[in-house]
Amino acid sequence: MKGSGSAGKRHRVVYLDNAATSFPKPDRVWDAVLEYARDIGANPGRSGHRLAVEAARIVFGCRNLLSRLLGVGDPERVIFTKNATEAMNVLVFSLLRNSYGKNVVTTSLEHNAVSRPLRYWCRHFKIELRVIPCGKDALVNPKDVCEAVDSDTCAVFVNHASNVFGTVTPFEEIARCAARFGIPVVLDTTQTLGTYPVSFSDFDNVIPVFTGHKGLLGPQGTGGFYLPEGVDLEPFIMGGTGSNSESDEQPSFLPDKFESGTLNVHGIAGLSAGVSWVLEKGVEGLRKHEMDLFLHLWEGLKGVKGVVLYGCELWERRVPVLSFNIEGMDPAQVAFSLDRDFGICCRPGLHCAPWAHKAVGTYPEGTVRFSLGAFNTYEDVEVAVDAVKRIAEGM
Numbered sequence: 520m521k522g523s524g525s526a527g528k529r530h531r532v533v534y535l536d537n538a539a540t541s542f543p544k545p546d547r548v549w550d551a552v553l554e555y556a557r558d559i560g561a562n563p564g565r566s567g568h569r570l571a572v573e574a575a576r577i578v579f580g581c582r583n584l585l586s587r588l589l590g591v592g593d594p595e596r597v598i599f600t601k602n603a604t605e606a607m608n609v610l611v612f613s614l615l616r617n618s619y620g621k622n623v624v625t626t627s628l629e630h631n632a633v634s635r636p637l638r639y640w641c642r643h644f645k646i647e648l649r650v651i652p653c654g655k656d657a658l659v660n661p662k663d664v665c666e667a668v669d670s671d672t673c674a675v676f677v678n679h680a681s682n683v684f685g686t687v688t689p690f691e692e693i694a695r696c697a698a699r700f701g702i703p704v705v706l707d708t709t710q711t712l713g714t715y716p717v718s719f720s721d722f723d724n725v726i727p728v729f730t731g732h733k734g735l736l737g738p739q740g741t742g743g744f745y746l747p748e749g750v751d752l753e754p755f756i757m758g759g760t761g762s763n764s765e766s767d768e769q770p771s772f773l774p775d776k777f778e779s780g781t782l783n784v785h786g787i788a789g790l791s792a793g794v795s796w797v798l799e800k801g802v803e804g805l806r807k808h809e810m811d812l813f814l815h816l817w818e819g820l821k822g823v824k825g826v827v828l829y830g831c832e833l834w835e836r837r838v839p840v841l842s843f844n845i846e847g848m849d850p851a852q853v854a855f856s857l858d859r860d861f862g863i864c865c866r867p868g869l870h871c872a873p874w875a876h877k878a879v880g881t882y883p884e885g886t887v888r889f890s891l892g893a894f895n896t897y898e899d900v901e902v903a904v905d906a907v908k909r910i911a912e913g914m
């Protein structure tokens with residue numbers, strides 16, 4: 520996707536690390552951050568003056584755009600946190616705290632942002648953790664998740680797409696079977712929202728968790744979740760909200776119930792611009808662009824002797840995240856050479872998801888991960904394939 524995003528003024532690189540954070544961002548993102556910081560700067564919801572009202576307008580505008588992207592009705596149910604990890608911690612604690620002796624269902628594809636708080640609080644509250652393994656192709660069968668859910672399940676935590684292998688878990692079937700027991704499903708959409716078409720309008724038990732700095736093209740330090748009407752939760756973080764200040768109790772209305780303390784309005788201003796860019800381009804169009812490049816990359820690497828590619832070849836169940844190894848080489852060594860010798864930025868190792876590697880058989884060394892984004896080009900892919908070929912051949 521050409522235009523409206525500029526990068527590489529300082530370093531000329533091929534950036535293939537969009538699953539860690541997207542780069543570059545559309546120029547309008549930085550324009551929006553600067554405009555808020557330079558011309559507005561006030562604290563939304565804290566004072567009634569014109570600048571505070573303007574700041575509140577920016578925050579509400581972002582909730583509005585996000586609710587459009589999520590396909591949901593009520594922008595006030597979009598809650599901001601500082602990243603997806605914080606949102607997950609809030610949700611894990613809130614959903615588990617009154618569930619002593621019950622069970623939680625999750626999968627082996629989860630990021631540590633999910634699996635660490637889950638393991639900790641399950642131990643603490645004596646909750647059984649049911650981990651559904653993915654296959655060697657890194658696919659989770661939704662039926663296996665459904666079979667593990669019963670009337671003693673307090674919540675399901677599923678990854679929409681693996682940040683290691685790029686495999687998608689269709690959440691709809693899981694949401695429907697959990698709904699039969701009135702159970703909420705927390706869906707980690709950090710690798711899908713903005714780049715994979717999705718709508719939550721039909722699911723009042725699904726809580727999508729998002730990050731702002733990947734497919735939504737916003738600044739780092741942004742993220743959150745959407746709380747559907749069918750789910751009622753106690754807050755984990757409490758404090759000043761600028762509302763009901765006379766009361767010792769946390770407000771019970773949204774979003775204030777879950778948004779204590781000053782928001783990252785700089786980040787939210789940028790996130791709003793990122794989401795508006797995504798909505799203008801269209802998620803389908805972005806997906807097509809990224810998957811065309813992904814297929815070109817997959818085919819190119821497949822032909823390189825000694826390269827092992829991971830994950831399935833069902834393209835509708837993939838996002839453009841590609842894990843591979845070169846036989847006989849440590850992934851860290853490969854990534855180091857890609858950076859030093861070819862100017863290619865990517866990520867080696869376990870990618871904060873050790874259980875995914877254990878299930879697929881790439882633990883403990885992990886994999887080299889190329890992850891594509893909106894601003895990558897065919898040329899980037901060709902440079903990457905050529906570089907991997909030269910490394911595999913001993914250069």
Ligand SMILES: Cc1ncc(COP(=O)(O)O)c(C=O)c1O
Nearest residue numbers: 602603604630632682709730742
């Ligand atoms: C699948 C997945 N979940 C959660 C996270 C955590 O996101 P954040 O950086 O916004 O906390 C990431 C980020 O790498 C991720 O890839």
